Amino acid sequence: MLNPSSVLEFKSTTFFTPILVLNSNDMAAIELSLQEKINLAPDFFRHSPLVIDVRELNKAELDFSITEIVEMLRRIGLFPIGLRGGTEQQNSQAQKLSIPIDAGRDHDNGGVAQQSSGAGGATAADTKTSSTEIADATPADSKTAAATASTADLSVQSVVPTTFAKSMLVTQPVRSGQRIYAHGDLVVMSQVSAGAEIMAEGNIHVYNTLRGRALAGVQGNTSARIFCLDLQAELVSIAGDYKTSEHIIKEMQKKPVQIYLQDHALIINEIA
């Protein structure tokens, strides 16, 4: 028998997801435009979760159906996972479709809207005629970057769904037996000794020798990275995937490296 308490556990996490900002209620035009963008970066958009932002539509008092939009998105292979800026009626429509409501982030939306008009600057005309606007928060993805470069009307912005934690700076040596936990990024200027443990929900930077354990993305952020000037770590981990010093290849030992996660595998690269 399993211990009842071990059957499940709740964890909290922060993740990035594209937000689909709709500026038009012309379903056919939206679908066409979306399809074009998907063709540009099929891998990135395949089964991608999306948050639908209808604030602009409601501002312009355009008539549209949430059900129709959701069906269209699912048809072309996207997974809508949230609705932003909907009216009460639209929200209840979304809930019937099992789409959660993202409420209480009006100031965030305002910021995004301002940014997008600013980013649109030179291509204001394009932005207006374009029926969709994709805001995404994975600029690290090279495919998206390529897609952005080739389309003028696709503006890319960082949207952080929750308030971001401050980064933590440590200037003293982290000695054996000490533990440090940062809710955001962790920056260590001194050495981290063997037997010490540094943990961060975000990235870890060690501008010195890393001999202890370093665990980045401890709340599940798989895009977190570890950077250090001299890798001699006992253990490195990102979002739960780890390598012990035994499994860190010799060529990377005592080198300046970055460590990141790719398909659940820790990749260690020398920083030239």
Place this chain on the structure above:
Amino acid sequence: MARIIVVTSGKGGVGKTTTSAAIAMGLAKRGHKTAVIDFDVGLRNLDLIMGCERRVVYDFINVINGEASLNQALIRDKNCSQLYILPASQTRDKDALTLEGVGRVLDELSKDFKYIVCDSPAGIEKGANLALYYADDAFVVTNPEVSSVRDSDRMLGILASKSRRAERNEEPIREYLLLTRYDPNRVKSGEMLGLEDVQDILSLQLLGIIPESKSVLSASNAGIPVILDEKSEAGQAYEDVVARYLGEDRPHRFIDDKRGFFRKLFGGRL
């Protein structure tokens, strides 16, 4: 106000008591009124190294508990009138030490003494924590081998987080490295960590290297702090340590093998 020095290491048997006795004697010989306290309650050793075991009547715990006054418990050293020893109790354990009690004793000593040397027990438990809590300076005694270096590193972490200075957010404890039982020949053959290896890990200000020396054992057995054996390398090395601690600039010795050492010694002296 006295300057409180803790001699600590984490690991046992690295030379904390030998070092405490030597530097306390070194400071006292230079005319600074110095007290040395044995925090190793239950495993009293300092009195043996100082050669005053036959004169112990009251101890540190008696003073903490108010069963004796400081003056009754302090033993004046037979070689140096500026040096006093406060022995540990052999019949009690570390639980007899209290934060307030230790603080009271140190406060009282501070009125009269220039330096107070706290000989820490091994480990990172109560005795060691209380020995370092009130410290201004820490002599971290390390042997050139991996487990001692790691334990010292652990101790440095505790010094930086659990001391009174850390808790009050005052200027941190000044930490110094003392590399003891150093054998240049074994370093050369790769059997022992070298100074550079140790410094690479601990990155501390080096106060001195004490070479492995037979004179340390014979001095301990005779109950005379090794610093008084001026002919021995260990004695000279401790003399250097005290001088450097007091701000004198002395080049490090005993890092290289014997021939190098003699050349340096005579080159420097003659």
